[in-house]
Amino acid sequence: MPAQRKRKAEATTPVDENCPTVAMFRQYQLELDTKHDKHERLVKLSRDVTIESKRTIFLLQRLTGSSPDIKILEEAWEKLKAIENIKLLSIAKELDQEDPYKFLRAYSPGLQEYIEAVSFYHYLKNKKLVTLEEVQKDLTFITTCSSMDGIDNGLSQLTTQKIEKMEILDTQCKVICSESEMDKESREVQVHVPPTEYILGLADLTGELMRLAVGSVGKGDLDTPFQVRDFLQLMQSGFVSFGNCGREIGRKLHTLRQSLQKVETACYTLQVRGSEIPKHMLVDVLSSGPSDYGSNFDNDMAANDD
Template structure:
């Protein structure tokens, strides 16, 4: 019996919440609204503008989700290079998929933001942008041992819209056509590029461990030195971009510590441990490592 009463109470509560109750004065105000009033028209325009902004923001969020998923898949594909002899094929497949992201999803974002203040929508796709930068820089590192410059990123996010000829305003008897082609771009702030490159160091740490498992000891030392140089460079801009960069730098320091432990184990104990067991020993060392004196607080 009590259960039925609760159900009836919930139903009545939903019915009340679904109806907006106006007092007599409120109903009178609604009935007497002059739609031709300039103030009312202005607020109608504000409402339409906000609705369009929210719809555009949601579209970009969907693009961002697809970019993030595909970028993660590309990174996973690139890690398979160390386990597969088909290096050129994997690099080529990754390049095609990266170019496809640039020409489709990022171009869609540029078209959505054409004529808009792009900084208002940056938060909607910055996560996917950083993941894409991480994937693309990882590809270039594996392909040419180089770090692609920020300007090259910016150039790849510039698109030329095909010429669309439309009739010029004038008399119908004398129609002239005007070229409506234009250039659009997806916003890429340097700060997002920096954050994406910091994330790259995590993939380099995983590559270092993977190289050890395959017996490529030379690559372990090489990758460790590169990450150490990157860490030193990022310390030069520490504190200039807020807590997000500080947290990533702390994660970078942890990754570098793991890589240095790998190199230390190889250098000191490499001769006494069989190569097929070296990776297992290093992994155990990582699990046992716990620096109690370090925490994120030292970076804040």
């Protein structure tokens, strides 16, 4: 067998930390870490917005009748304002001087859920749809901040990083401070609401309106289903005017059609067979599938006869 060649020990060249190339990649690493940290903070804030918005929607579902309870509306309004002034304001500060579309996927779920809650509130109070301009106005804030805010946020999130990264931040901080002289001014920050996010939030509203229509029957309110039906028909006529829409909008448009179909079938049942069905059975009949309305009612009546 041929003698095995011994691999010569490779000479290791020490890395010069002061090399411009190394410093450049250190800077790239710092920028990526800062971006990922901001993304994670936005995801957590979005999750909090989603939770609080769902609680507001559950509260609004307690409203019944054509004249809603003022106390519940006021409580829901306070919850919405708390979401805006705490969680969404924090998101707006995170997005200050940033491209909002770069982080849109991080806070999109919370924004859509908030739009759903706000639009549900406006419908119950005013019987109309909230506009994109109204939503954007509520998510525009005047805050007192300085050029140090972004640096402070970065420093607080990088305490475990290496000393070299801290020195880079310190250098950037000194340059910015020398240019702005630490002037604190009131400036406008906002959570940017793209039209697509607004549309997706409104599409989610249709499910809540469907539940409102069916639930109101069990509470003796037989007018709300017909009002919701007319409103959903107007919404569908607006949605179908969209041409080449994305996959997510198409999926939610399908959900809108299903919700409208359930409400229309419920209104048909109330109008045609409402006098036949006892009031205590209306909710069970309307909650069943559209094709099961007749069979469920006949089976229940047969069971009662037995």
